[in-house]
Amino acid sequence: MNFIEKNVSVEKAVITLSKNGIQVDEKEAKIILELLYLVSKNHEKPKEKKILYP
Template identity: 80%
Template sequence: MNFIDKNVSVEQAIILLAKNGIQVSEKEAKIILELLYLVLKSYNKPKEKKY
């Protein structure tokens, strides 16, 4: 899965999670970031108007 505008690197995610007591590998951090980008993508979809 490729997102053009990835603003958070895997290394930044690992550091941020570690600051909050969560230790993850690079593979796990990539999965977490992909999930967050998917949530963001679905959240930003315009809602359909029901008539």
């Protein structure tokens, strides 16, 4: 999986998860980050609703 911009390093993910009581190694953190990047890539932005005024 290749993303152009990866803003969160694996090390930072490990630190952030450990602050929240989740102990993971670098391999597990990398998998979690890849999943999150994949979800964000495939997430459709909400369509703007047009409001009609009478």
